[in-house]
Amino acid sequence: MAEIKKLFAQVFSKNAPLSPRVLDLIFSLFKICIIEKGSEIVSQGRINSKEYFLLSGFLHEFTCDEKGNETTLDFYPAQSTFVPNFCRTNNNRSILTVRALTKSVVAEIDTTVFGNTRKKYAELDTFSSSVIINLYKSKLQKQIFHATKSGKGKLEQLRKDYPGIENKIPLTYIASYLGITNVSLSRLRNKK
Amino acid sequence: MAEIKKLFAQVFSKNAPLSPRVLDLIFSLFKICIIEKGSEIVSQGRINSKEYFLLSGFLHEFTCDEKGNETTLDFYPAQSTFVPNFCRTNNNRSILTVRALTKSVVAEIDTTVFGNTRKKYAELDTFSSSVIINLYKSKLQKQIFHATKSGKGKLEQLRKDYPGIENKIPLTYIASYLGITNVSLSRLRNKK
DNA sequence: TTCGCTTTTTATCATTTGTTAATGCTTTCT
DNA sequence: AGAAAGCATTAACAAATGATAAAAAGCGAA
Numbered sequence: 001m002a003e004i005k006k007l008f009a010q011v012f013s014k015n016a017p018l019s020p021r022v023l024d025l026i027f028s029l030f031k032i033c034i035i036e037k038g039s040e041i042v043s044q045g046r047i048n049s050k051e052y053f054l055l056s057g058f059l060h061e062f063t064c065d066e067k068g069n070e071t072t073l074d075f076y077p078a079q080s081t082f083v084p085n086f087c088r089t090n091n092n093r094s095i096l097t098v099r100a101l102t103k104s105v106v107a108e109i110d111t112t113v114f115g116n117t118r119k120k121y122a123e124l125d126t127f128s129s130s131v132i133i134n135l136y137k138s139k140l141q142k143q144i145f146h147a148t149k150s151g152k153g154k155l156e157q158l159r160k161d162y163p164g165i166e167n168k169i170p171l172t173y174i175a176s177y178l179g180i181t182n183v184s185l186s187r188l189r190n191k192k
Numbered sequence: 193m194a195e196i197k198k199l200f201a202q203v204f205s206k207n208a209p210l211s212p213r214v215l216d217l218i219f220s221l222f223k224i225c226i227i228e229k230g231s232e233i234v235s236q237g238r239i240n241s242k243e244y245f246l247l248s249g250f251l252h253e254f255t256c257d258e259k260g261n262e263t264t265l266d267f268y269p270a271q272s273t274f275v276p277n278f279c280r281t282n283n284n285r286s287i288l289t290v291r292a293l294t295k296s297v298v299a300e301i302d303t304t305v306f307g308n309t310r311k312k313y314a315e316l317d318t319f320s321s322s323v324i325i326n327l328y329k330s331k332l333q334k335q336i337f338h339a340t341k342s343g344k345g346k347l348e349q350l351r352k353d354y355p356g357i358e359n360k361i362p363l364t365y366i367a368s369y370l371g372i373t374n375v376s377l378s379r380l381r382n383k384k
Numbered sequence: 385t386t387c388g389c390t391t392t393t394t395a396t397c398a399t400t401t402g403t404t405a406a407t408g409c410t411t412t413c414t
Numbered sequence: 415a416g417a418a419a420g421c422a423t424t425a426a427c428a429a430a431t432g433a434t435a436a437a438a439a440g441c442g443a444a
Contacts, residue, residue: 136328
């Protein structure tokens, strides 16, 4: 349990520093969940009213269009912050799915509980702003990534952003994230 | 001046409804600026501490890499909301540029003035959340756009998103936004 | 292990996109 | 008007990517 709390503190510190007191308090409000490989934490179309932090494991976030095609939008390595609930929902229904690609440990809290706590502690407010800034900047980077790089360049960037990812998860998800076909990805990987 | 205020009200209502009273109040705090074609409202690398709303005209948002290559990230048709200051800056310095592609009219306000006013009126808080949600969703759409569509598909989508844009601004910016070369864009336009 | 299923690679061909360069068309400025 | 600069199109070729299908490799369950 001490390890869990350490991981928890680390995820939070990636966004903004929190005092030990507030960290203790907020930690006590979270529920720790074990997620089996293949199961979904958040599901597209479903009601969801929680905030999440990934402590350990590996997840991917994707949308599914009318034809059933999944597009992977992001990867969550260990110690990642989820998109905030209010951004990823329409009328409380999720617009995307987050699925475990390996067995994972997630910390979850109700949005209203978190919101109420936030009102009491200014540092949690700063924390939340920081989450949004990081989210926006990461999306901005993704746009530049897609608009300026070819398949080869995107694969190189992916390798920097997520070291070892090719040995961790099925390549289909990587191809989807890069916006290329499985066949193209295979070619790029086996070429010089 | 009555027209200006009407445009102002319309931009705001695109995010979240505001009561006439708060709208009047907030309007009085803004400064209305005429922007000549080609000049920059926000400049990459420069200190900036304002929030902006585009009343009329047409803008584009871009970043410039070390080599001087510009990548257009977004277009702002008349009555658009800018990315919030806190998202588009690092230590108060802008990480992107917004430039007028036609003569434009912009409403501007200091971030701290806006922030203070927001604290007093809950509806402005809702408004700000709404701006962020719209921002995030628009970035999400852009990622899906790039990851799932070919040049042809992206051009078709652009035409839906920004009707008439091809007759309004230089095609270079459009090609950059689509992540293709000027030559490819020209080909796609004159084909089929 | 062996079987069956999924994932990945390989091959072939068609299509798209990039690169380079030349041309023609506007626009702008003097 | 004329010159200069910027913008858009076209052409020709090279390179990258997609589509399809088949083979190979990996994985899990009985």
